[in-house]
Amino acid sequence: MAQDKRQVDAITSRDTDFAQWYTDVCKKAELIDYTSTKGMFVLRPYGYAIWENIQNILDADFKKTGHTNVSMPMLIPESLLQKEKDHVSGFAPECAWVTMGGSEKLEEPLCVRPTSETLFCDHWSRVVHSWRDLPMLYNQWCSVLRWEKTSRPFLRHREFLWQEGHTIHATPEEAIAETEQQLECYASFCENVLAMPVVRGRKTEKEKFAGAEATYTIECMMHDHKALQGGTSHYFGNGFPTAFDITFTDKNNQQTHPYETSWGLSTRIIGGIIMTHGDDNGLVLPPRIAPVQVVVIPVAMHKDGVLDAADGLKKRLLDAGLRAKLDDSDNSPGWKFAEYEMKGVPLRVEIGPKDIEKEQCVVARRDTGEKVFVPLAELESKIKELLDAVHDNMYAMALKNREDNTFDIKSPAEAKAIAEGKGGFLRSKWCGALECEMAMKEQAGVTSRCMPLEQSGTEGVCPVCGKPCKTDIYWGVAY
Numbered sequence: 001m002a003q004d005k006r007q008v009d010a011i012t013s014r015d016t017d018f019a020q021w022y023t024d025v026c027k028k029a030e031l032i033d034y035t036s037t038k039g040m041f042v043l044r045p046y047g048y049a050i051w052e053n054i055q056n057i058l059d060a061d062f063k064k065t066g067h068t069n070v071s072m073p074m075l076i077p078e079s080l081l082q083k084e085k086d087h088v089s090g091f092a093p094e095c096a097w098v099t100m101g102g103s104e105k106l107e108e109p110l111c112v113r114p115t116s117e118t119l120f121c122d123h124w125s126r127v128v129h130s131w132r133d134l135p136m137l138y139n140q141w142c143s144v145l146r147w148e149k150t151s152r153p154f155l156r157h158r159e160f161l162w163q164e165g166h167t168i169h170a171t172p173e174e175a176i177a178e179t180e181q182q183l184e185c186y187a188s189f190c191e192n193v194l195a196m197p198v199v200r201g202r203k204t205e206k207e208k209f210a211g212a213e214a215t216y217t218i219e220c221m222m223h224d225h226k227a228l229q230g231g232t233s234h235y236f237g238n239g240f241p242t243a244f245d246i247t248f249t250d251k252n253n254q255q256t257h258p259y260e261t262s263w264g265l266s267t268r269i270i271g272g273i274i275m276t277h278g279d280d281n282g283l284v285l286p287p288r289i290a291p292v293q294v295v296v297i298p299v300a301m302h303k304d305g306v307l308d309a310a311d312g313l314k315k316r317l318l319d320a321g322l323r324a325k326l327d328d329s330d331n332s333p334g335w336k337f338a339e340y341e342m343k344g345v346p347l348r349v350e351i352g353p354k355d356i357e358k359e360q361c362v363v364a365r366r367d368t369g370e371k372v373f374v375p376l377a378e379l380e381s382k383i384k385e386l387l388d389a390v391h392d393n394m395y396a397m398a399l400k401n402r403e404d405n406t407f408d409i410k411s412p413a414e415a416k417a418i419a420e421g422k423g424g425f426l427r428s429k430w431c432g433a434l435e436c437e438m439a440m441k442e443q444a445g446v447t448s449r450c451m452p453l454e455q456s457g458t459e460g461v462c463p464v465c466g467k468p469c470k471t472d473i474y475w476g477v478a479y
Contacts, residue, residue, distance in 0.1 A: 011342075013280050018224045025274055026153040029283045029343050039151035039158030043267070046343065049291035051161060051267055055141060057193055057289070058163065058265070061185055067137040067165060072119040074142070075110040080118050083243045087117060090210020094146040096158075112145040117211065117236075117262055120166040121244035124258075131170050131250050134258060135178075139165040154271030155228075155479050162266030168258045170250065172237065175259035179235040182263040183216040186231035194269070195286045195394035196220050196276050197402055198230060199425070199474060201450025206437055209262075213237040219449045219474065221402040222275035225423035227449050227476040230272055231265035271479070276398050277367075283344025284366055286394060287387040293323045294383060295345045297336050299352030301328065309356050313349060313379065320380040322387075341366060346390045347383060367393050409475075411463050412443035419446050419477055429460035430473040436464035446475040 010028050012020040026032045031047035043051065059069070075098060081088050091114045098110040113119065124136065141163050148156050165182060169175040183200060190196040198218035208215035212234040220230045238257040241247075247255045277284040287293050294317050298310035310326055317324035325345075327336050333350070340348055350362040361379070364371045367390050374382045405424035409415045415426045426446060430436065437448055440463070451473050459470050 011280060011282060014223065014278075021278075021280075022271075022275060023153065025278055025282055025342075031270070031274075031283075032153045037158075039148055039156075041151075041153060041157055043161070046291060047270065050270055050273070050285070050289055053289040053291065054193075054269065055163070058185075058189060059139075059141070061189065062139050062163075062165065065137075065181065065185070067139045067167075070138045070140050071142070072113075072116050072123070072140055074113050076113055076118055078109045078111060080122055081111050083118065083121075084211050084240055087211035087240075091115070091146075094148065096145050096147050113142075114144055114146045115262075115264075116140065116142075116144075116164055116166065117240055117260075118244075120168075120262075121240050121246060121260070124168055124241070125244045125246045128168065128246055128248050128258065130248055133248065134170045135167055135174060137165075137167045137178075139163055152271075154267055154274070157267070160267050162264050164264040165262060167261045168241070168246070169261070170248070170258060172259045175237075175261050176235055179214070179216060179233045179261045179263070182261070183218065183231075183233040186233070186263075186265055187218050189265075190218060190220065190230055190269075191395065193286065193288045194273055194276075195391050195398060196230070196272060197395065197399040199450060199452055200454070201452045201474065203232075203450055204437060204448045204473075206434055207448055209234045211236060211239060213239070216453075217450050219425075219476075220272055220276065221398075221405065221425060222272065222479070223278070223401065224275065225401075225405045225425075227425065227474075227478040228268070228272045228275070229449075229478065230269055231263070233263035234261060236260040236262065275479075277394055278344070281338075282342035284394065285344035285346060287346040287391050290344065290346050291323060292325045292340075292343070292345050293387060294325075294347045294349055295336075295340045296324065296326045296349045296351070297333055297340075298326075298328060299333050299350050299355075303353050305356060306352060310351050313351060313361065313376075316379055317349075317383065320384070322380075322383065337364075347386055349383075365390055367397075409463060410461075412440055415440065415444035415446055415463070415475060419444060423477060425449070426475040428463045428473060428475065429469045430471050431462035431465055431467045431469040432471060433462075433465065436462055439464045440475055444475070446477055449474040449476050449478065 011024045014021045030044050033042040096112045143159050143161050145159050167178050187198050187200050190198050198220050203215040214235045216233045218230040220228045238259050240260050241257040250256050296310050296314045298306045301307045314324050314326040346366050348364040359376045360373050363374050409426045409428050455472050462469050
């Protein structure tokens with residue numbers, strides 16, 4: 001029994017120490033490993049497989065709306081980065097620089113890309129000429145480097161994987177529509193694939209992306225009631241195109257500047273999956289991105305016919321388009337149960353001699369622990385039904401966590417009491433003043449998360465200055 005529970009015993013309870021629980025899960029579920037370079041991590045095969053599934057689904061979604069993939073250089077000349085002053089000042093503390101090429105000092109320092117707006121604009125300044133060239137809808141899958149002072153698996157890496165979409169348009173209306181479309185793409189993906197409910201919103205002027213006119217965000221609540229920014233979409237107006245002298249001849253034969261957007265989602269979202277759904281037994285993975293959706297465990301596999309029956313079930317599941325695995329190792333069934341619970345596999349199929357006699361198998365759900373008997377003749381259809389049920393239940397539990405821990409507040413003192421207690425999303429009105437936003441941070445220890453796109457339209461008062469106002473806003477402590 002001690003061997004069977006080897007993995008589970010190694011995990012700190014969530015309620016005892018959430019931060020240590022998170023690190024334990026990342027390591028024990030074999031998602032990630034530390035390296036000799038501070039702030040940089042190895043995505044182990046299981047962790048990278050989750051990212052591959054995320055990438056495959058999102059990439060297909062992007063292509064449905066006309067986006068194509070490109071690849072930009074990883075190094076940015078200092079002079080290029082300096083062209084947009086707000087952008088460079090926003091990223092300056094996180095930039096890493098290459099100053100030597102071999103044994104020779106470079107004539108101009110090169111920044112290892114923290115993001116690629118300047119690279120895309122440099123390219124567009126050479127290839128955009130006419131309104132017929134627009135829009136250009138690009139995306140790239142790559143790594144970026146930001147010199148973070150502190151690091152944490154998935155949540156803060158110096159080097160991390162992401163996708164960054166960059167588009168350029170003839171009119172501001174088209175660019176704004178693109179920004180909103182891609183935000184909804186992220187929101188739909190989180191809810192329908194990752195089973196993570198989100199608040200769709202707009203960042204305040206203080207919190208928006210460096211160089212953007214407007215930043216839109218999806219905010220997710222973790223199990224410990226802290227916020228995680230899941231993905232962002234930015235409208236730049238024509239600030240970057242003006243700085244980079246990107247012009248085109250419009251339909252009226254006039255030279256004008258185009259309008260730009262960018263949007264991104266990174267491996268940080270894997271941290272969100274862990275903290276939204278995981279429990280004291282380890283990972284709980286949403287079925288639609290789980291590397292293994294169903295694991296088949298033969299029980300008493302030394303007996304005639306058991307291993308062959310289990311292998312047959314695996315093949316049937318693979319033929320049905322599911323990601324299935326057979327564990328025919330010599331570890332005990334109890335060890336295997338604990339192992340795949342740790343790794344968050346959504347469904348476990350058990351089959352032994354008695355099941356074969358009854359022409360059935362036992363299916364255990366990772367999300368609830370519930371076991372059901374499934375006739376072998378109905379295997380494929382029942383497994384698919386159960387996978388959808390697991391997704392729906394995971395979403396419902398995450399939504400309940402958010403709804404039960406969202407509070408209306410009327411003062412910084414009230415916000416502070418909740419933030420320092422059980423935590424949660426704090427909702428109020430806001431007058432729009434930076435002074436009041438800063439006061440909430442200083443007095444309550446919370447930051448603005450977003451102004452939700454769905455505004456109530458009701459009037460209230462700002463919790464700081466007491467002025468009448470209508471803008472709804474969410475505050476919280478964030479990762």
